[in-house]
Amino acid sequence: MKEDIIQLSIPTPFAVGDVHAYVLKGEAVTLVDCGPMTIEAQQAFVTQLKQHHLCIEDIDQVVLTHHHADHVGLLDMMKPEIRVLGHQVNEPYISRDPQFMQRQIDFMDTYFQQLGVPLHQNECERIVKQSYTYSCTAHLDSVLKEGDRIKGHEHFLVVETPGHAQSHLSFLDEVTGNFIGGDLLLTTISSNPLMEAPDEGQERQKSLIQYKKSLHRLLTWPIKTIYPGHGQLITSHHELIKERFKKQEKRAHTIYQLLQRKEMTAFHLCRTLFPVLYEEALFLTMSETVGQLDVLKAAGQIEEIEKDGILYYQAN
Ligand SMILES: [Zn+2]
Structure with missing residues (x-):
């Protein structure tokens, strides 16, 4: 079944500008991402839903592209029984797990010193805590992984696209070639491959290497239009990816x-x-x-x- 993707543009306090959330109306009403937890974002979210004759109560489930605050913060304003789905790695971030937060701080403290960064006192703690400022306190109800389908929209295939975030997923509509890409590829800025604390006893993931792999995979999928997390829709992603590779090589x-x-x-x-x-x-x-x-x-x-x-x- 063909279904429309409704784009909502929600203001953020970040340099990147508005974030896009998407509503899928199929057998379920599904929201892909939400927005940061600010008053302005809440208002814009409710107003735009209304323009599409929807309200928060109509949303059955929220699917996350990744855990960054501008994509998950508004989970806090959803009805309590809402189902939240995403990559397993989202969980400690969206729930503000205190042990995990401490692990992030410790990792950064140790690693940044090895990298020669002259750190001010408590600087890593400040950086880590700051990343949670506009985020939520929520939990995943269900984990999505490569090859899964979005319930209620079975033509949407889940693909793992790590690099910008370890939790990053994208969703390919195999019927229409529509692709909900989160922050995998943006027209306005090149997506940053961010460092993240590794799992306990594990090595740090090499974010840029992963990111480049994800972009290479993106070239192989039958995509017509990318619905990104920020900026304009993308219809010529091959060209844009080539540009990104060139810039990285430079x-x-x-x-x-x-x-x-x-x-x-x-x-x-x-x-x-x-x-x-x-x-x-x-x-x-x-x-x-x-x-x-x-x-x-x-x-x-x-x-x-x-x-x-x-x-x-x-x-x-
Ligand atoms: Zn992001």
Whole structure:
């Protein structure tokens, strides 16, 4: 059955601007993502639902593309019996699990020191807690994974598209070629592959390597239109992906050249690449830098040397 996708545009307090949530009206009324937990977002959400002759009570389930606050915060205004579905990794984030939060802080404290970041006191705690500011306190009722179908809209196939977030899922309508892509591919900005604390006893996931893999997979699916988490609908995703790859390769090459001249820490590189941005967006810019170092390391182009607990990188 063909069904329409209703796009809601909800304001966020973030630089990225509005976030899009999508309503699917099939055998169930399903909301894909919601918006950040702010008064403005709540008002916009209710008003826009009304324009489509809907109200919050009509929504049967919420499906999440990923756990970031601008996509999940409004879960807090849903009716209590609503079903929330998403990747397993969402759970500790959307429930604000205190142990997990502490693990995130500890991971960042340790890792950022190894990367040569001169940390102010409690800086990691501040960064981690800040990421929850406009988020929710909710739980998953059901876990979605690769190959599943969205209940009530069985033509929507669930695909795992990690990189921007470890919890990232996208949804492909196999009948129409519509693809709800969360923050996998955006026209306005290149999606950031963010660092995340690994599971206990596990290694850190290499977000940029995963992200590139997800983009390669995106090229293989029969997609007509991408309904993204931010910005305009995308109808020529092959071109846009090519542009993204080119930009990534260019940055990787810049880093390689810098490391040919001298060995550097990730932080030193980050400051060199983002001399203005790095201070106000330390986490984002460090995530990007570490992502590129992971790619170069995996390609055998650079090596990592540890000296007194600090990691240095140099070109091979
Ligand atoms: Zn996001």
